[in-house]
Amino acid sequence: xxxxxxxxxxxxxxxxxxxxxxxxxxxxxxxxxxxxxxxxxxxxxxxxxxxxxxxxxxxxxxxxxxxxxxxxxxxxxxxxxxxxxxxxxxxxxxxxxxxxxxxxxxxxxxxxxxxxxxxxxxxxxxxxxxxxxxxxxxxxxxxxxxxxxxxxxxxxxxxxxxxxxxxxxxxxxxxxxxxxxxxxxxxxxxxxxxxxxxxxxxxxxxxxxxxxxxxxxxxxxxxxxxxxxxxxxxxxxxxxxxxxxxxxxxxxxxxxxxxxxxxxxxxxxxxxxxxxxxxxxxxxxxxxxxxxxxxxxxxxxxxxxxxxxxxxxxxxxxxxxxxxxxxxxxxxxxxxxxxxxxxxxxxxxxxxxxxxxxxxxxxxxxxxxxxxxxxxxxxxxxxxxxxxxxxxxxxxxxxxxxxxxxxxxxxxxxxxx
Numbered sequence: 001x002x003x004x005x006x007x008x009x010x011x012x013x014x015x016x017x018x019x020x021x022x023x024x025x026x027x028x029x030x031x032x033x034x035x036x037x038x039x040x041x042x043x044x045x046x047x048x049x050x051x052x053x054x055x056x057x058x059x060x061x062x063x064x065x066x067x068x069x070x071x072x073x074x075x076x077x078x079x080x081x082x083x084x085x086x087x088x089x090x091x092x093x094x095x096x097x098x099x100x101x102x103x104x105x106x107x108x109x110x111x112x113x114x115x116x117x118x119x120x121x122x123x124x125x126x127x128x129x130x131x132x133x134x135x136x137x138x139x140x141x142x143x144x145x146x147x148x149x150x151x152x153x154x155x156x157x158x159x160x161x162x163x164x165x166x167x168x169x170x171x172x173x174x175x176x177x178x179x180x181x182x183x184x185x186x187x188x189x190x191x192x193x194x195x196x197x198x199x200x201x202x203x204x205x206x207x208x209x210x211x212x213x214x215x216x217x218x219x220x221x222x223x224x225x226x227x228x229x230x231x232x233x234x235x236x237x238x239x240x241x242x243x244x245x246x247x248x249x250x251x252x253x254x255x256x257x258x259x260x261x262x263x264x265x266x267x268x269x270x271x272x273x274x275x276x277x278x279x280x281x282x283x284x285x286x287x288x289x290x291x292x293x294x295x296x297x298x299x300x301x302x303x304x305x306x307x308x309x310x311x312x313x314x315x316x317x318x319x320x321x322x323x324x325x326x327x328x329x330x331x332x333x334x335x336x337x338x339x340x341x342x343x344x345x346x347x348x349x350x351x352x353x354x355x356x357x358x359x360x361x362x363x364x365x366x367x368x369x370x371x372x373x374x375x376x377x378x379x380x381x382x383x384x385x386x387x388x389x390x391x392x393x394x395x396x397x398x399x400x401x402x403x404x405x406x407x408x409x410x411x412x413x414x415x416x417x
Contacts, residue, residue: 176306270378280365
């Protein structure tokens with residue numbers, strides 16, 4: 001067995017075992033604390049709601065365990081099982097070698113993976129989410145969303161993939177830098193056009209009509225030095241009972257979007273506190289830092305692909321016949337982005353630790369710009385309404401959670417300063 005084959009199999013097995021071990025810890029810990037609401041929440045959350053959140057968490061985690069094993073099996077089938085090689089060879093026989101076959105290969109693999117995951121998607125939406133009262137999406141809307149998503153992906157993704165594949169052929173050994181430049185530019189443009197051009201294809205956005213709330217939000221934004229291009233309400237209730245709010249876009253396209261479900265659950269004071277937290281991310285430049293980190297990580301990944309794609313053993317050790325390694329083509333691109341998560345999985349707890357640090361900073365900012373008790377009240381309502389567990393396993397949380405556990409977060413907000 002070749003070195004890369006052994007390393008890939010070892011890390012994949014360790015990843016699967018780690019994911020399953022963490023999932024079992026999470027389920028056991030949540031079940032153990034199911035019968036009693038934590039003391040700091042006992043006055044605000046009923047036992048029945050706490051138990052519902054525990055059951056929802058366990059069911060979601062159990063489904064995640066099945067997906068973990070399934071994803072590993074699909075990855076092995078496509079790599080060492082020869083699936084990618086067979087699909088590439090079949091398309092080359094039909095379409096010949098060239099750009100058309102390369103684009104078709106990328107599309108075929110993405111479509112195959114989406115189809116294989118369709119049963120999980122359907123069960124999660126119409127089984128799990130419906131069982132706990134969150135799903136409001138009809139099958140017709142699901143199909144419509146899927147078709148729109150496919151068309152948007154084809155319209156936007158095909159030119160970018162074609163351009164990257166073309167650069168692989170004509171830009172020499174520095175192709176990876178120019179490909180990264182295209183990828184980075186595409187993502188930045190998407191941030192600019194998504195709020196006004198793409199999001200409205202899926203949801204209806206209307207201007208916030210509550211003049212009092214609008215005035216409070218605009219005053220808060222001015223205090224924080226944040227300019228916005230609009231306050232909008234999104235019809236999130238068409239698809240889910242979960243509530244949320246988010247900032248989107250940048251520059252002149254920046255806007256604040258509320259799910260209509262959120263506005264129906266929180267008071268004006270609580271909404272102001274939640275937005276103060278989000279503005280804390282802006283004030284501390286967390287979003288800029290994350291975008292920069294993402295771009296630099298992508299640059300390193302493209303550079304690594306530029307080298308690995310020229311090595312015959314990279315293909316043969318992962319179940320694919322080595323193509324002409326003077327050019328990194330679609331096969332190398334797909335193979336790399338399929339296997340690289342196996343090697344980067346182990347950075348997950350570090351990245352999430354940095355994310356939790358940012359959340360604490362945003363909470364502290366919100367506590368100075370608004371009433372911290374209102375943020376606590378809003379968070380408790382959101383935890384309750386979204387059936388988020390109040391008793392996550394500490395190890396599972398440290399590994400996966402991008403936000404601090406509820407009890408720790410609220411303890412920080414209510415601690416004397």
